[in-house]
Amino acid sequence: MLSKNKQKLIRSLQQKKYRDRYSLFLAEGRKIVEELLQEGAEACILAGTEKWIREHSHLLSDIKVTPDLLGEKEMKSVSLMSTPQEVLAVFRKPDYSPAWETVEQSLSLALENIQDPGNLGTIIRLAEWFGIYDIFCTPGTADAYNPKAVQATMGSLFRVRVHYLPMEEVLERFPPPGPPHVYGTFPDGDCLYDTPLNYRGIIVMGNEGAGISPALLPRIHRKISIPSHPGSGLDSLNVAVSAAVVCAEFRRRQRKVNHG
Amino acid sequence: MLSKNKQKLIRSLQQKKYRDRYSLFLAEGRKIVEELLQEGAEACILAGTEKWIREHSHLLSDIKVTPDLLGEKEMKSVSLMSTPQEVLAVFRKPDYSPAWETVEQSLSLALENIQDPGNLGTIIRLAEWFGIYDIFCTPGTADAYNPKAVQATMGSLFRVRVHYLPMEEVLERFPPPGPPHVYGTFPDGDCLYDTPLNYRGIIVMGNEGAGISPALLPRIHRKISIPSHPGSGLDSLNVAVSAAVVCAEFRRRQRKVNHG
Incomplete structure (x- = not known):
């Protein structure tokens, strides 16, 4: 009862x-x-x-x-x-604040106004898979404790730390020229596979419709994009799918360096 | 009115x-x-x-x-x-049947009992991004015309052909040893990055909970897995996210071959 x-x-x-x-x-x-x-x-x-x-x-x-x-x-x-x-x-809800010294030595994610709680939950889950333990969300991003997001995280919510902070406060911790670097995904960014990637850094993912806002541009050190296959007429990819492909590539490169 | x-x-x-x-x-x-x-x-x-x-x-x-x-x-x-x-x-609904000659010369996807229409829609969309134009679904897979799936495809539904067929009927078109090859994702598969990938082939993705069923095992030529980062305790990744990382890697390799 x-x-x-x-x-x-x-x-x-x-x-x-x-x-x-x-x-x-x-x-x-x-x-x-x-x-x-x-x-x-x-x-x-x-x-x-x-x-x-x-x-x-x-x-x-x-x-x-x-x-x-x-x-x-x-x-x-x-x-x-x-x-x-x-x-x-x-x-x-768990309670923590960012450990900046750790963040500056590792790879993390920053989400600008991701609207869909399912996308957010999926990103929290894949972050853990790829060994990313800090996610910074703008206050306009969906709530990680929304029931739909919780469902999609499948428990990663207690192992990955999700912080809600204005993006400026986060990115000022990453002064140019880096490392650590600030990476951002843009339709006109450099091909992901031709860009030097350093596993110390933060990857900014923009809103589902609008992408990364122009105001953040000066803070991005390296603009990247996931190449579509020749002939595909699409101009955008789901934000969780993009995050997955980018995080996977960071870790593939790091693995290659470690394994020779 | x-x-x-x-x-x-x-x-x-x-x-x-x-x-x-x-x-x-x-x-x-x-x-x-x-x-x-x-x-x-x-x-x-x-x-x-x-x-x-x-x-x-x-x-x-x-x-x-x-x-x-x-x-x-x-x-x-x-x-x-x-x-x-x-x-x-x-x-x-669009009406088409598989053009097997084309399928055997290209990269396609096969989905075994994917339950969530949102996952299915996301996969249809990312397939188009990565230049994959045929997706074979078992009859137990969610309906691509479910409103939630339609929403997630964002229009790719009319450019990617989604076929509902028993998996056996599809995979018998890919007799071993190939190419074209049948790839399948498994927790104990070979590391994606160390496996030879041929862009002529079909990638089998299993159900969200159960993965690829044992009955299909004899039909899989190459078992692959996406490596998690050392220390991550997770044992599974969202199926759409896995599909994205695998398709991206196929196309990255093909690109490397083409660009030298």
Whole structure:
């Protein structure tokens, strides 16, 4: 049974306003909830079917709240998802500030006003795959704790640090000429494969429609672009797909240097 | 004004059953509708705000139906999207069968039971970017004409041919030892960057959760994997992101051969 207050809280977490106010967020579904519990995320509400709770006692021994047992019908009434899941949980948002010394020695991402929470979640996930642990988002970027973003991160949200800061504050840490360098993707940038890439740096990805804003141009050290195949008439690629191809190429080069 | 019958038809196209029965699909929003009209897609219903219709007469001169003028409120009542758009249209699905001689001479993709229509749409779009014009989907794969997939393709849907066929029928066209080769992504595959890649071939991508099914294993000539960065604990990458990194690497190698 979930109390009326808990139900109300869960529903309120659809809205960024309440996620910010309470510093909480909602995760639904086995995969994401189990990953976050394993990661040591602090659960404030945990509601699951009898079967799920019975089978996951090993994950529940450390949590501070009593799990709520929910029937299928109850699960449906609180779930935000079209197919209600076996488990949902409300977690406390992690709290950290940027460790600039580390950031300057590694590869990170900066996102300017990425609108789609699914794109953002996918980027957080692929960042971890490629060993990128700091993502800087402009305040106009989608919220990483939006339920859709949380779903797409699949738990990377607790291992990759997502910071919300004005882009100027971030990029002033990367004075030219570098390294560390500031890379940005542009339709008229130099071909990714012909550009020197240094694994100390930050990759700026622009908004889905508008790309990187002109105001940031003076801060970009190296403009890059992913070449399309001759004959393809497209002028743009999904932002998460672009981020993946660029991050993969940074790591491929680094690997080549290390392995000779 | 949209007649009751048209409204009913539009709503029915949320379901694959009706998209198949009528061989029609729905597209909503300026970008996708304009791209499809430019591509010469046959519109059976076109409904837009007065402003949109006034400003796009050049796109409407060739269409066979009379556009329906809709107010904001009417648009909202037929739209499937959370934010109703300025224009929506019902298009006839394109009709084609695989040109096997061309397929055997080029690079194509095969998708085994990809579930998420957004992933499918993103893959169709990135395929075009990387010059891949045939995608073979198992019948268990999401429908490319699902509104979410249509939205993510951004018009590539009329330039990339999406075929629904059992995987065995497709892969028997690629007898070992090749070329053309059958490539498949596996967690234990050979590192993508150390594997010989031939631009004549087909890349098999597996289901989001289960990967490529064991039954297909004997048909795969080369098992590849995208290396994660040392220290990353992840065991999987989003399927559209994986497809992007693999396709980009095929084209990077081909480019290198061509440019010396």
